[in-house]
Amino acid sequence: MLKLNNTIEPHKGERILYSGSDLESAKRAMILIHGRGATAESILSLSNEFNLEDTIFVAPQARDFAWYPYRFIEARAKNEPGITSGLTLINSIIAALNESGIENNSISLLGFSQGACLTIDYALRYPKKYAGVFVLSGGLIGDVINPNDYKGDLENTPIFFGCSNIDFHIPEVRVNESAEITKSLNADVTVKIYENMGHTINEDEIEIINSILLK
Structure with missing residues (x-):
């Protein structure tokens, strides 16, 4: 449906799935990015949880079900x-x-x-005013995060970080560190750390996202 230019390997040419409104009638859009080992279909199913009219939902697929090969807290060069x-x-x-x-x-x-x-890495490297950025169990990529690498103005974009305090994949300290850097780029940041939650998305996160998008 969308004609994409300037994409590069390894994810170039992978399928993109859509739901919601068609492109011609849509007044807004949500881009949904799946996790390791998952699919565009799985993340796109989340669109059913959002009370959004006139919205096209767009979910790209990663090559071999992973956006990069190693943990996000490894050196960036390893994941290129x-x-x-x-x-x-x-x-x-x-x-x-x-x-x-x-x-x-x-x-x-x-x-x-x-x-x-x-x-969140995208939002901070391409900072501008978005309708919202929703970071569900994630943080900025790299073994060391240097605040000086992130410049620009997010123009009070609402950005939500939700994560468990015991997530093996996502250290809580990285979530908080990422949130602080995001605030420094003039974003309206909310962080919610859930006690003893698994590596998942919960109903409270969905409610928070809906409340932000329906303001």
């Missing part, structure tokens, strides 16, 4: 070219949505796990 390919793909989707008449402030981004890491 997957990271850059994923960021470029998100950027191409947003550019195509812009071309269809949907502006950035009507586009939200949501990711879970590995997809959440890619989502």
Whole structure:
């Protein structure tokens, strides 16, 4: 449906799934980024939880079900070219949505796990006013996070971080560190750490996302 330009390997040419409104009638969009070992179908099913009208939901598929090969707290170089390919793909989707008449402030981004890491990394490397950014069990990518690597203005974009305090994959300290850097780029940041939750998405997170998007 979307015509994408400037995508690069390894995720170039992978399928993109859609639900909700068609592109011609949509007034806003949500891009959903799946986690490691998951599919575009699995993350797209989450769109049924959001009370959004006139919205097109867009879910790209990663090559071999992973956006990058190693843990997100490894050195970035170890996870290339997957990271850059994923960021470029998100950027191409947003550019195509812009071309269809949907502006950035009507586009939200949501990711879970590995997809959440890619989502917040994208938002801070391409800072602008979005409808919302939802980081479900994720944080900024890299073994060491340098705040000086992130510049620009998120223009009070609402950004939500939700994660468990015992998530083996996502250290709580990285979630909080990522949130602080995000605040420094003029975002409206909310962080919710859930006691003893598994590596999953819970109903409270869905309610928070709906409350942000329906304001």
